[in-house]
Amino acid sequence: MLSRCPGWEALNILDAPPDGPVAFSGDLSPGCLLAAYRAGAYPFPAYDEYTRALNEVVFADQIQEGRIRLLGESADPYAVSWWSPDPRPVLPVSAAHLGRSLARRLRNRLSWSTSLDRRFEPVVRECGAGRTPPWLTEELIASLVHLHDLGHAHSVEVWEDGELVGGVFGLRVGPVFSMDSMFFHRPGASKVAVNDLAARFAEAGGLLLDAQRDSPHVRDLGAVLVPREQYLRHLRDTAYESLPMPTATLPADRLARPTG
Incomplete structure (x- = not known):
């Protein structure tokens, strides 16, 4: 409670x-x-x-x-x-994409897989490791873990031969998933995590990934700026039907396959 x-x-x-x-x-x-x-x-x-x-x-x-x-x-x-920045950088789940080089690597060389909520706290701690300023305090981590236990906070993990090499975590609010942070130990692993999150959230009926803070990195992922008022309307969308995100461990190369 x-x-x-x-x-x-x-x-x-x-x-x-x-x-x-x-x-x-x-x-x-x-x-x-x-x-x-x-x-x-x-x-x-x-x-x-x-x-x-x-x-x-x-x-x-x-x-x-x-x-x-x-x-x-x-x-x-x-x-x-x-x-609560105005404007707010958001990534429509339908606009998430991998760059050509990373997509080619996934198809030809990388045997990565992805999962949902298998290692929530380790992902959070990896996101905070070595960051300056150190915003992920122990108190904040404890609250995030509690919200994860209640089903409000989620993580996506990227694996290489059983090793955690990338991930992203955040909170789900209706049709919006607010991404707090991401990390990578292999080039491109955080981008794969975000694209995997977009795919899973889309299957659950989600509309937007919230990048919180604007940067060249989130623009490269496909984020666009929307007015704060528009962002808040999405959060309060009472017509949205919340569905569970798929939890299966999946091959990451599916994200590099052509759609349609």
Whole structure:
């Protein structure tokens, strides 16, 4: 049973800054984490005291004006900033694609396979290993694992001869899958993970993979920018019928085969 987070449930972020935090709240409990994703926001924990203090000083005026909200009753709300960029980079599941070179390698040389939810926590920890700043805190990882146990968070794994060589993880909210992070130990493995996720999510009726933060890498995957308002409408699509994603371990070269 997840605790409710009325602050997130009542928050309207349409008028929040497009390129900065939309809220501060130190509550990373599973219930509040899921409520934030449903509201269209994702967390970025401060990784040291300087960053936490900077949050409080830099955004004080916007908080006083009500453009950025302080949520919950946590002792230190500035320990976690919450973001919802406008515009938002999203990848329609039908637009996911592998580059020609990677597709050729999958068809001719790579004997990779993919799976869903076989190694959720290891994928999360691989995504955080060596990253600067270190945003995947132990508290955040614990909440993500709890949400995975409840069926809200998922991972895709890429395997080479039994070795985990790539993956992606995130949270599913209706027709949207919000990808938190990805990793690779072999060139192209993270792209294969994202394409596999798109294929499995499409089979479950999903529409969009949310890349959260814009970058050349996510554009290369096929992401496009949409207004925040449009992104939020997708999250709140009440007509969407949630279906389970396929869980079978599958050959990765199927992703390189022509469709149609």
